[in-house]
Amino acid sequence: MSEELSTPTSRVGQVLRPFRQALANLRFPLEVSGAGDAALTYQDVLNQLDDYVIPRYDSLEAPLLAVFGGSTGAGKSTLINSIVGEVVALASAIRPTTRRPLLLYNPADEGWFTDQRIFPNLARVTSHGPSDLGSTGQAGDELEVRGTDLVPRGIALLDSPDIDSVVVENRQLAAQFLAAADLWVFVTTAARYGDAIPWAMLDDAAERNVVVAIILNRVPAGTGAEVRADLDRLLAERGLEHAPLFMLSEQQLDAEGRVAADDVAPIRGWLEGLAADAAVRASVARQTLSGTVNALVSNGEYMLTSYDEQIAGVDSLRWDIYSAFEQALDNVARDVSDGTMLRGEVLARWQDVVGTGEWARKLEQGVSTIRDKISGFFRATVDTAPVEVAIEDNLHTLIMGEADQANARVKDAWSHGIASDLVASARENLRSTQERSEEAARLVREWQTDLISMIRAEGEGKRMTARALAFSVNAVGTALIIVVFASTGGLVGGEVAVAGGTAVVAQRVLEAVFGDDAVRRMAAQARDGLQERVAQFLAEDKNAWLTALDGLGVNHELRGEYANALSDLIDARHVDGRSL
16 A cells, blocks of 8 residues: 555444444334334445445455446436546447446456455456447446556546436445445536436535535536526535536537547546545545435434334334233133123033032032031042033133234234234244143143042142042032132132132032132132243233234344444544544
């Protein structure tokens, strides 16, 4: 590196790659306000980091990149041919002419442009003349590179697609090239210099403090002074009054379609002057790079704000999930403990058991005698199977209904909000209705098995005989479930009567066998066990929605990493100052 171009190690250069990685980890998938603009800015910033900022910080001594840009039909390709003095770019009346962008460099600078140092996402196509420019080359995926002694060392010329091309990919690529330029050469015409799109690009150039030159082409005879005065005024309004302005009169092109050499000589001389002086090249690179970093920080702060909106959206969607499934769990807990489950078939079947027959008579005899006759009472054969079936059906229906309602609430919230595209992904992970039904039935059976085990353990503690338990355990288990269904607030006793007088029978049976405290404890344990199993059951569906949400890749951890990287970039910019 020459002495003129040498510079102390830049703090900004040291933090750019971590910043780029942190930015690349961000995603903007939700349809929040401004998400479309954020996604475009995001891609623009990544492209600019890859195409220009990082490689330029790595190689300040690299040749300048001068991008010729402008409106459709402004004559960019013709001017490049005229400036270098040979037909190197295809010029045509067919629009768009520049299907595949062309980068010209001096062969001595070949190493700077034939690899992927800049524009790493564009495949390199090496050519030797305009005949190589076929219609198959597309602006969006290829960059034609060509070495020629007609371009001075220290600078490369890029013939960019039209900034207002009818081809979307061409417009996007034109903007990408201009964002990666050390200097812009804007080509417009006397008839179109007032168009909005070119001035929007020039406004961006002024904001970034990019070195800009303006070529006003095809100026009709006798209008030059008037047009120049108006253009000077417009440039001054945008802070570009010092930008070089070259005017070319309307004229007949030569046999090879070029502008007269004398007319383009000032433009060529200006470019050669920049290329020949290392200090000037460094000054141009530093000026553009410094302004670009300032714009990068501004865009980086905008990206952080936009990502915060994505996080807020994800948090809102997460709340939809938790709210729906917490409500489902609460509804199950309420219906299980407030007497609701004793209605209908369960209550009818329980009344069949306790309201008539031998069991009711034995109960009246059993509770009126001393406790040591209780085991004899339970040896009576009691058919509680119909009650057990009714309980299973009611619980199954309740659990399935709440699960379906929870899934429906999340689906409706997402479908009418910012995540409509996410619903299909989430539902692919959900269990089928058949799978959900089978798991709900298994849950109920396993819960009932847990109750039997708890009763056996409690009975052993009370020294009930194995024979007594063998005959009575199902009846006792059914009675315990009735008590659970009739309990409110975790209490038992007189409140059981609220759920129906026949529930008192179950209460009396259990208290006669186990005592008041044990019944209270067993009922609470049974209720908690059911609630825990239902929570696990609902979590299967809840997690399907959460998995889809997490798959968006939007989270607070990535936000923190990016915020720290942005802060490092801002601090580094202050350390370096506004110049390199």
